Amino acid sequence: MDSPESKAHKLSSEDKKLITAMYKRLDEERMWRLSMGTIVEKQMEKVAAMCNHEHLSHSLILDPQDNVWALVFTEKEIQEIKSHQAPKLKTMPDEMNEYIAKYKGLVELEAIEEVNAQHRFSRLKEPYLHWMSTSIAKVLDLLYYNYLGKERSESDLLKHVWTIIDCCFYHDTIDVFSGEQKSKSTNNRVNNDRSVAAQEPCQRRKVGSKTDLLFATDVVELGTAEAGKDTDINSTKMISESGFKTPKVLKDMLYHMVKETPAKL
Known part of the structure; x- marks a missing residue:
């Protein structure tokens, strides 16, 4: 069963106040200014204020593949965002x-x-x-x-097709795990405020997001992916999982890596 986090919920008035306060706390001196002078976080704040349901902008995540950004960025600006420090694959x-x-x-x-x-x-x-x-x-x-x-199910594809990719990691320090894996990074975040309150029963441990593929070392999680058939690319499930849940899990992983190795920030 998916975590509630994988579903975008309708924002309450209190949610909107917290989102506005989050953006106001940002240090403008450290914001990302594009070559044309546009400040990325300021435009993200505009999108965050437009949405009545939870959106990645409320988690300070910008996915340039999301068409909503065309409302506040020009095509050239979106291309600059996409290409900024883009990793180069080794030959x-x-x-x-x-x-x-x-x-x-x-x-x-x-x-x-x-x-x-x-x-x-x-x-x-x-x-x-x-x-x-x-x-x-x-x-x-x-x-x-x-x-x-x-006709094959998602499980069939993971078992018989994606396993070809999995095998590439046998001789590496990175392991890949498949089949509804729980992200430790997300578990740590959703249980960050868990405590034993005086005269109250201990809060139940929350379950973080589960992913189809999890890439990790013995120390940290490095990445995740959702599997799906190309015929389901525009389905609600795929939009929810690959377009919403996955970026949030990746951010949790990045945050955990920063906490583990702050010297490499």
Whole structure:
């Protein structure tokens, strides 16, 4: 059962007062000023005041994919926000590029299978080449048996398709967990005010948000993702989970990382 946090609730007059007060407490000297002079937090405050139901702006989160920001930012400003300090993906090592190039131009499953069968890599000495090779073999199974040609549930996709991605983390310090995982970072936030009150029973521990995929080390959580079928991309569930719950969980993780390693802020 989803946490109530994953559903946007109607704001009360008290909620709106707290949101207004939160924005007023922000230090204007530390606000984000775009190249055109627009102050991001000031525009976020305008959107926060427009909404009658909970929105990411009430958690000081700006998702530039949300069309609502077109009400207060120009197209150029939104593009500047999207590209600001955007991470750059590393290029694949030469040996991985050389291996994948062996499949170039192949379209018949039998031809792909033949190349795949000719290459075997050490799990410990060549972990990523091993992952690529075994991943291609798993994809061949899906294609040979037309697994994706039939109606599949979200659980089916996590179990048989996304597991190919999961295996990439076997030889890494990052672990990936799937199947309605509870985020410790979110649990810590929602239970932050939990205490034993005098002459009152202890407050029940609240349950934080659950996610489909959770990426973590032994020390901190690093990321999360929601799985869903492309046919459900505009469904209420997907909008609620990927567009609302996930950014809030990511913010909780970021906050927890800052608390664990303040020197790296």
